[in-house]
Amino acid sequence: MRQYVISSTIPEITDPAVELVSGDPLGLARRLKQEDGMDIWLCGGGKLAGSLLSEIDELVIKCYPVVAGTGVPVFDGEFSPTSFALTGTRTFSNGAVVLTYGRG
Template sequence: MRKLTYFIATTIDGFIAGPGDEFGFMMSILDDAYVSALVESYPDTVSARGREAVGLGPDNRDFDTVLMGRNTYEPGLSAGMTSPYPHLRQYVVSKSLTTSPDPAVTVFSGDVVELVRGLKQEEGKGIWLCGGASLAGQLRDEIDEIVVKVNPFVAGKGIPLFAAEFAPERYDLKGTRSFGNGVVMITYAKRTA
């Protein structure tokens, strides 16, 4: 069975963006060593423009599908990237976006849990949950792995990692990796027993 991985950047205090969807401040600390490590560790999460810049081909290693909410999709769309991950099967989960601006992107407004359960039953590589908080909250029970890139910022307020009801759930630590720019990447797996 395929697994769903929530691979996301956050602040120290658990926000994936500011209250107005600001995330550029987290991009401000990107350096060559960190970007190289991300490309090496999770090449399938590099967007089309980034793939060209670092010389990645069309083949996927870990993921073949990406899910994102409308707010996650919007910055790329505003910059003219209607298909940010053409090497992946792309789903944008949205009630407000009714038609896809690109034939390679499926806009989905139905039951996302049912969608993910169906995707997990298919043959293929993993499924990447790109963001955001509402979508992660809806899919919380379906998430098998969380990879959190904790950025060295405290935001104070913003969009949380998960928008969901209070229900503590235990995950097991699979690994950590720290970088010279202050980012710590932490990988957790859902505890099954």
């Protein structure tokens, strides 16, 4: 599995298995989607997710029964409604729920 860290503030990564990307995350996602292979899994903040929204095919949203107050937006950026349809749910004994949505 290839791993990328997209950051404009990290100067370098010493792990040879991880590639630092300081430039165009949208271009990277589009290039990766053209390659043969497995899915792309995005983990990060709302700013990154917002910049890649046009390339996101599926959302996996984890909901926990805890209210913590302030946090990072799921998607940050321009107001741009994008439809997704619920494709799966999984509920855990602790009340956590994982919701899966496909682009609608």
